[in-house]
Amino acid sequence: MIAEITATEADFSSRFPREPFATRHNLADHPLFSLTTLARLAKTLPRDRVEYNAGDVAPGVKPEDVPTLDMPAEEVVHRIEQCNAWMVLKRVEVEPAYRALLEEVLTGVAEKLGHGSLEEAGFHDIQGFVFVASANATTPFHVDPEENFFVQIRGPKFFHIFDNRDRSLLSDEELEMLPSKHRNKRYDPRHEEKAQVFSLQAGDGLFVPHLWPHWVRTGDGHSVSMAITWKSPRAERLNTLLRANGLLRKYGFPQPAPGTSPLMDGVKVAAYRAMRAVIEPLRRSEGMRRTLRGLVFGKQANYYYGEKKA
Structure with missing residues (x-):
């Protein structure tokens, strides 16, 4: 079976890459996303490619107030149903199996867009980020420097996304980047009046445009998701x-x-x-x-x- 992402022809032709839209995928039962496989990945990735903390935080939590966990990364994955955690495994494309999967999915997207190759589609610097989270965990308000097909693998998730063209949400200064700047951004609960909220289950997905602010929360069960990302020349x-x-x-x-x-x-x-x-x-x-x-x-x-x- 070929791994793929699907959406309506109208979404690909009129919204991509400027606006978010819902997608579907067939990755939910893929063996690369079993907890056993992800625990092994968490143990073997370089330490700066694994980040985790307690999951019960507010969308606008200050970076210095995020509670950490005294637990090895692989144990967090094994105990994700009980340990109230949020984890991201970064740059999983360094593992050949994940790299092949990312390229297979994005090659299919490129073809749907009428391109003959990833390069022709402008899909540069392809990267993968896998998220493993306990029930009722939050990813605080932030922006990502990539374009992203977000796929929900297991469990429920609610994705709150905001129009990046609205400077009342984040200023130009707040969008500037430095490794010393934590990704979490200033959040005002009144932002929610402007949010689009996508309710995701296994098999659902979402296209996330470059630098669009968002925050994410899981539902009543543990969650596994992946961000399939790339950078266009413009990004x-x-x-x-x-x-x-x-x-x-x-x-x-x-x-x-x-x-x-x-x-x-x-x-x-x-x-x-x-x-x-x-x-x-x-x-x-x-x-x-x-x-x-x-x-x-x-x-x-x-x-x-x-x-x-x-």
Whole structure:
């Protein structure tokens, strides 16, 4: 059976990639998402690719107030039905089986969009993030720097998503990126008047546009989900600009919003990419990634290494 995501032709033709829309998929019974397999993955991934904490938090919880768990990652997965936890396994495409699955799914999407290949469709930097969460757990309000087909594998989940074009939700400064900035964003409960809420069960999914704010909660049973992500050329360029603006602001040089000065935007993008080209070969090991983040962005860039406490 070919792994695939389906949606209406109208959604693919008129909403993609600008607006969210509901999808379906056939991954719910895939063996790569059994708890036994995911526990083994949690144990073998590099430590900076595994993040977990207690799940009963508010959508607007402050990063420093997120309660951690004193438990090995693989045990969290095995005990997910009882331990009140939220976990994300990052960059699972480093494992060949997951990489093959991601590419199979997105190749099918590319074909539905009329493209002959992933490259032609603009699906660059394909990554996978697997979420394992207990009942009634919350992923706080945040944005993601990727485009994303989110698939619900097991259990219920409720996905609250907001229009990124509405600057009353998040300012341009709040969208700037730095490893030292936690992904959780300022949240106002009054935002909910503007939310689209997608109720997901196993087999359901959702297209999540680049940088659209959202928060997610599970229902009365434990949940397994996956974000199938990529970066289009447009998203890659905007991410680079937001990182450059965030770095300049950190050192006392706040920048205007993207698009205010296209010429200066181009200069900042080129300079940041040149800097990354020098650093990137050094980031191949977990130890060097941790050291570089700390040197350039401060110790808060390694927040997910914090000592686990109950």
